[in-house]
Amino acid sequence: MRQAFDIYRRLLGVQIRSQLQYRVSFSFDLFSAILVTATEFAALALVFERFEQIGGWTLGEVAFLFGLLEISFGIMDMVFGGFDPQDFGASVRHGSFDQIMLRPAHLLTQVLGSQFALRRLGRIVFGAGVLLFAVTVTQLDWTLAKVLYLPLVVTGMVLFFGGLYIVGSTITFWTVESIEAINILTYGGSYLISYPMHIYQNWLRRIFTYLVPAIFLNYYPVLYFLDKPDPFGFPAFAPFLSPLVGVASFVAALAFWRFGVKHYQSTGS
Template sequence: MGSLALFFRLVRASLDSQARYPASALMLTLGQLLGTGIEMIAVWALFHRFGDVQGWRIGEVAVFYGLVNCMFAIADAMGRGFDVLGTDFLRTGTFDRLLLRPRPLALQLMGHDFRISRLGRLLQGAALLAFGAVQTDLAWTPQAVLIALFALAGGVALFLGIFVLQGTLSFWTVESLEIANVLTYGGVQAAQFPLAIYAQWFRRVLTFIVPLACVAYYPVLAILDKVDPLGAPGWVGWVSPLAGFVFLAAAFGVWRFGLRHYASTGS
């Protein structure tokens, strides 16, 4: 069996196990949908009270919000194995069992626990993306669809890379550190708004260290056909999602370094 076929079989097995308790799966999915939906209500209240924010309308922010949440929902579903690496594998010693299997280790972890509840965030993100498109009279031309799909893929790669780095830390800390949530959930919160509203030092962090702006801000500007108030040329949005794949490759480089220093449980 090829690696891709094995991954889909692992995903199907994970979904089948969750489907055995449909009420639980449904409530978790609804919880994700309502939990993230409340955040958008807060954003709506902000714009309803103060109007535009530095020239950005609620429809434009909704496009940012929807696209970023779709990225994170897919990456969160795929990266669950890295998220629980310390507690579910390293502390129990079952990580050694994965090492003995003649299959890519990363693939086994990505297919370990494909959470159906993340569908709630994905649906909410898609709904907000549609809302933003209506509010901004966005024309889904072939070019806009292509940029959106490229940005989505780059964003999934970026967030998955963050989960990989979080799992790598577990080789030394045994448990996943809460500081990693600054880059995952905190990154989602930061990327949901236009880069231009932030201070210069924070814009540099989101562009050159954790390139969230490259997978969200610049592509959305290209989708909306909007001039960047920071002065970036229009073609940047076409190529910037590549930064997400570069970040994922770098994360797996750190992962291989951590894997070489793994010394088992000692038990």
């Protein structure tokens, strides 16, 4: 375990040094990462002048959802970049994954250490800015419990979407054609939960409650942070399921990953 961590730290060092070699393109990437997120949020913020609410929520309240999601997804994308299904699929096809299997270190450590997209910092920083804005305008009541719970919510989402990345990558051991299906969950899912869940049609919300429990990742915790009533009457612990959902899906993803590696070893893809 200690060795795995040591290797991970060194591999990360390599990634970071490599990226900083290309200063111009790195700054451009960082800047455009901020801009992508900013544009999307700006489009929403600008129409708020006219509409003033979305499903009964103010801009500040939606910004809380949006900022929290952006921070989490940004961290996830940075840490789990090696498992980005598109890139991982390519590394399997080009044989780079074989090279990883030929080294005497944990596969997970090595794949995680094979990519660390620093430019995602742009997204994380912008997300933090939006969250700060949300906290300021909503004037929410901070309690110690809320302060302590906030990082756990972020962790929950990082693990959930990290798990989705791993599942998507594992699928590429079988086929590269269906990556798009998992993209609906990762990109569609993150877009979905950056808005209040009660605005969606019932069938859609139910899918993302019972089939994919994404409603507990962001929406319920934010109800708790903003002291808003639960429109769906779930038990009082519902806001605190986020870390659990994250850990559970991550563990399931790891099990699927192990199964996938075994399959890969028996077919060579």
